[in-house]
Amino acid sequence: MSDLVFVHSADWQLGKPYGQVADADKRAALRRARLDVLAHIAEVARREDAAFVVVSGDLFDSITVDRSTVSAACAAIGRMQVPVLVIPGNHDHGGPGSVWEQEFFRREREALAPNLRVLLEPAPVVLEGAVVLPCPLLHRTVIGDPAAWLQDGAVYDGLPPDLPRIVLAHGSTRSFVGRWAEEGDDSAATNLIDPDRLQSIPVDYVALGDWHGTFCVGERIWYSGTPEPDRFPRGEDQDPGNVLVVRAARGEVPRVEADRTAILDWRRMAFEFTDDPSLDRLQETLETEVGGHAQETVLRLELSGALGIEAREALERLLESWEARLAWLKAVDRVVVAPTGEEVAALTGRDDPLIASVAASLLDRARGAGDPEMAQLALRLLHGACVAEGGGP
Numbered sequence: 001m002s003d004l005v006f007v008h009s010a011d012w013q014l015g016k017p018y019g020q021v022a023d024a025d026k027r028a029a030l031r032r033a034r035l036d037v038l039a040h041i042a043e044v045a046r047r048e049d050a051a052f053v054v055v056s057g058d059l060f061d062s063i064t065v066d067r068s069t070v071s072a073a074c075a076a077i078g079r080m081q082v083p084v085l086v087i088p089g090n091h092d093h094g095g096p097g098s099v100w101e102q103e104f105f106r107r108e109r110e111a112l113a114p115n116l117r118v119l120l121e122p123a124p125v126v127l128e129g130a131v132v133l134p135c136p137l138l139h140r141t142v143i144g145d146p147a148a149w150l151q152d153g154a155v156y157d158g159l160p161p162d163l164p165r166i167v168l169a170h171g172s173t174r175s176f177v178g179r180w181a182e183e184g185d186d187s188a189a190t191n192l193i194d195p196d197r198l199q200s201i202p203v204d205y206v207a208l209g210d211w212h213g214t215f216c217v218g219e220r221i222w223y224s225g226t227p228e229p230d231r232f233p234r235g236e237d238q239d240p241g242n243v244l245v246v247r248a249a250r251g252e253v254p255r256v257e258a259d260r261t262a263i264l265d266w267r268r269m270a271f272e273f274t275d276d277p278s279l280d281r282l283q284e285t286l287e288t289e290v291g292g293h294a295q296e297t298v299l300r301l302e303l304s305g306a307l308g309i310e311a312r313e314a315l316e317r318l319l320e321s322w323e324a325r326l327a328w329l330k331a332v333d334r335v336v337v338a339p340t341g342e343e344v345a346a347l348t349g350r351d352d353p354l355i356a357s358v359a360a361s362l363l364d365r366a367r368g369a370g371d372p373e374m375a376q377l378a379l380r381l382l383h384g385a386c387v388a389e390g391g392g393p
Contacts, residue, residue: 010056010209011226015065037228038076040261056209057089057170074112089170135169273305306338
């Protein structure tokens with residue numbers, strides 16, 4: 001018998017609100033990318049002639065996902081043209097009141113995605129080419145290991161002896177907690193799955209969800225990660241934006257390959273200003289690194305160092321431009337205002353003694369004697385007012 005080929009995915013989190021993004025259009029574009037990536041998954045499944053696609057939890061971002069997202073998800077899944085097997089995760093957990101129990105979802109699934117099967121019970125599912133062992137989350141957090149039922153030897157009684165056995169589970173492995181905890185993820189220390197137990201049971205592949213990067217826990221145990229990144233990476237070990245193509249056979253070590261699906265590129269960049277001309281270097285760096293694909297780039301830009309008053313104002317204009325060009329710009333701005341010698345002389349040496357006195361006081365405060373951030377802002381405003389009044393300070 002030839003190897004079973006299937007696609008392992010997880011953590012689609014369709015309907016994610018991206019509440020930290022102020023611009024409504026950009027927020028909508030980020031949400032749309034999470035739906036558009038499903039076409040990439042469908043293409044992988046067709047190219048690899050996959051028997052089915054599994055989604056190891058968190059297909060939706062919440063149990064109260066809006067109807068338009070439900071419909072769009074069902075339509076995209078229907079276009080995959082292979083069976084899609086899903087378990088609830090911590091975000092879209094099952095049970096009373098969940099999206100899976102709602103009449104609207106059931107109606108849309110029947111009309112648009114008859115190939116979608118939601119596995120709501122921890123019981124073996126025998127398919128034509130495999131046995132699937134689902135570990136659905138029926139609550140956001142569960143006490144104990146959600147995969148513990150697989151330790152019962154009776155589970156495997158009567159199963160076809162020649163079909164590969166595929167476990168679907170959603171949660172954190174013990175090594176995953178702390179070392180791999182996600183920023184802002186309150187589930188990082190819950191729904192603990194014991195990988196040692198998984199290694200000891202007679203199964204051929206464990207398809208995990210919850211960790212958003214592709215990660216191998218053991219030779220038969222993998223996190224696929226989210227197919228579309230949704231946060232900024234915190235290290236080289238994180239590798240979101242993939243699905244896994246798995247080739248499995250009963251009693252053999254599976255062959256697993258990551259296939260890139262991501263639409264948007266989430267990046268971090270740090271830049272320190274050493275002088276005013278370094279503002280030009282920032283512009284050059286941005287053009288080189290992301291200029292050609294700005295609309296597909298989500299950038300966290302961490303700025304530090306010091307600039308003069310006029311250079312600081314030029315930085316504001318530069319950030320406005322890149323905020324408009326990028327899919328989303330999250331600027332972490334720690335740049336301090338350090339007026340150049342010419343700017344200091346122009347403000348403190350003015351003929352108007354009041355302006356000169358105020359400027360001198362603000363300069364002292366900007367250097368740390370009081371509220372430096374407020375003083376720096378006041379200096380910029382004073383400088384701008386002087387320029388507007390007389391064509392220069």
